[in-house]
Amino acid sequence: MIILKRTDSDNPDFISLVKLLDAYLAVTDGDDHSFYSQYNKVDKIRHVVLAYENEKPVGCGAIKVFEDEAMEVKRMYVSPECRNKGIAGKILSELESWAGEMSFKRCVLETGKRQPDAIALYKKCGYRQIPNYGQYINVENSICFEKLLSRS
Template structure:
C-alpha cells in the first residue's frame, strides 16, 4: 500500500487574506480569470464587479498567498435572504492541483454560514471540468439557472449549508 500523498511544500506557506475587490492583487487575479475564460469560451464576464458587492457585511473576497505571491482568489456575496453566491473562484495555473480551490471554497462557505446563509449557489462553465469536479466532490448539486445564460455552456449549482 502506498503512502497518502503529502501536501506540497508550498501549501504550508499558504495563507488567505480578505481583500477589497479593488485591491491590486484581486484585480490581477480576476483579470487572469477573465483571460482564461475568454480563451476557453470565446466570451467571459468582465471582472469589473463593484467593490461594495464583496464588502462586509454583504460579502467577502479572499486572496490566497504563497509566501507573498497572490496565487488564488474567490468571493462570496449575498444573493437573497439566506442565500449566498460564490463568484470569481480562481487558482493561478502555476498553483493548481494543490487543493487551493478547495481551501478557498471552504473558507467562503464558512463565511457565508457565519453570515446566516443556509444555502450557497454558484455558476461555472460546462468546459471547466476541474471546477465541476471540485463542486461535485464538495456536495454541490445542479439547479436550474438563476441568471439568463446559455444553457449549453452555463452550469448552476447549489449546496445546503448545515450549521
C-alpha cells in the same frame, strides 16, 4: 504553506488575479465570453478571499448576496502553476464559512460546461447541480450548483 486572507474587491492582488481569470475565460468561453463578462464585474464586492503561497497571491474567490438566504460564489481562480494543490477547495471552504457566519443558509454558483476541473471541484466539495437560475436560464454552456451550508 497557503495563507488565506479575507478582503474586498478593492484589493490590488484580487484585481490582478481577476485579470488572469478573465484572460483564461476569454479563451475557454470563446464566443460566449462577452455574455458572461457582463455578469462578472468585481467592483463593490465586499467578501473576497485571497490565497497566498510564499506571500505571492495564487488564488481568489468571492461571494455576493444572491437572495435573502443565499450567497453566490463568484470569481474563483487559482493560477495554473498552483493548481492541484487543494487551494481552490480551501478558498471555497473559507467563502462558505464566511457566508455561514453571516447567517446565509446556502451558496449557489454558475460555471461553464467547458470547465471540467471547476465542475469536479464543486462536486467534490458537496455542491449538487440545480436548474440554471437568473441570467443563466436557457444558456447551454452554463451549469449551476448549490450547497446547503451546515449549521454551526
